[in-house]
Amino acid sequence: MTTFPFSAIVAQDEMKRALLIAAVDPSVGGVLVFGDRGTGKSTAIRGLAALLPKMKAVVGCPYGCDPGQPAGQCPHCAKQPGKRKAHLVPVPVVDLPLGATEDRVVGALDLERALTLGEKAFEPGLLARANRGFLYIDEVNLLDDHLVDLLLDVAASGVNTVEREGLSVRHPARFVLVGSGNPEEGELRPQLLDRFGLAVEVTTPTDLPTRIDVVRRRDAYERDPEKFCASYEAADRTIQAQLTAARARLPGLDVPDETLESAARLCLALGTDGLRGELTLMRTARALAAFEGAETVSLDHLVRIAPSALRHRLRRNPLDESGSTARVARAVAEVFSQ
Structure with a gap:
């Protein structure tokens, strides 16, 4: 299904501004969006993915390494000295589900290759896919403590280190952390809270015209997603052009x-x-x-x-x-x- 357009989100200006700032300058440190259920938190974050200008990446690299940055290259790119082929790919926006295992997050032994070929090979996890992009955690305040500790280590260093089953792998894992949640369901650990550059509060609109506009747009989107998205395509492209210009100006x-x-x-x-x-x-x-x-x-x-x-x-x-x-x-x- 087509993603709900970012430009079609009604109100919630502080949240949209914070997400755009993180897209302009990832060094800001990520965005935490806390507030009531049904206020467009997940919709805005997923809509951001469609706005992000494409990035250059090494062809065939599972970590999306930048061909212009040889320092800190991954094990895959280290085997390709000299000039590497590049292509344009979408900036990754990866969901980290609450029930994800540690192996799914950090990566693990590729069992298929181990069983069929007898080779020890690394199967990259979600952190590898999120490199140079966004890692999104819905209900971040309910995340297991061991995954919180893991994310803190990787977010601080920008490198994911895996030592298990005879494997020893280090690969780049620099991402913008984006989390959303409802404060009524539990507080966020202070160590993880401090890792977010921006924290945004969203509330349910209280004025009648805004509520009606939200319902009308959502209904139009669900009845005919393609037609609805087409009507906001020009507005989304304008925001995308602003992002590109802002990155160049920064x-x-x-x-x-x-x-x-x-x-x-x-x-x-x-x-x-x-x-x-x-x-x-x-x-x-x-x-x-x-x-x-x-x-x-x-x-x-x-x-x-x-x-x-x-x-x-x-x-x-x-x-x-x-x-x-x-x-x-x-x-x-x-x-x-x-």
């Missing part, structure tokens, strides 16, 4: 010192741990500026992205009953009004 965009100072002052006011808050604010504001075609990163970009970049990095304050989003908004008002 390396040339510098963040002014005054904007960096503002980011640091905001994080100090909120008491965030470490310096990851400032780094994420800088990267996300720059990616937003690139996507919007701005010539420089302004305070406005910083203010708009601050809730998504900082709401999940705040310490719990027993004397402050307000939510994290409200605390960030209050700090923004206090710090930048000076």
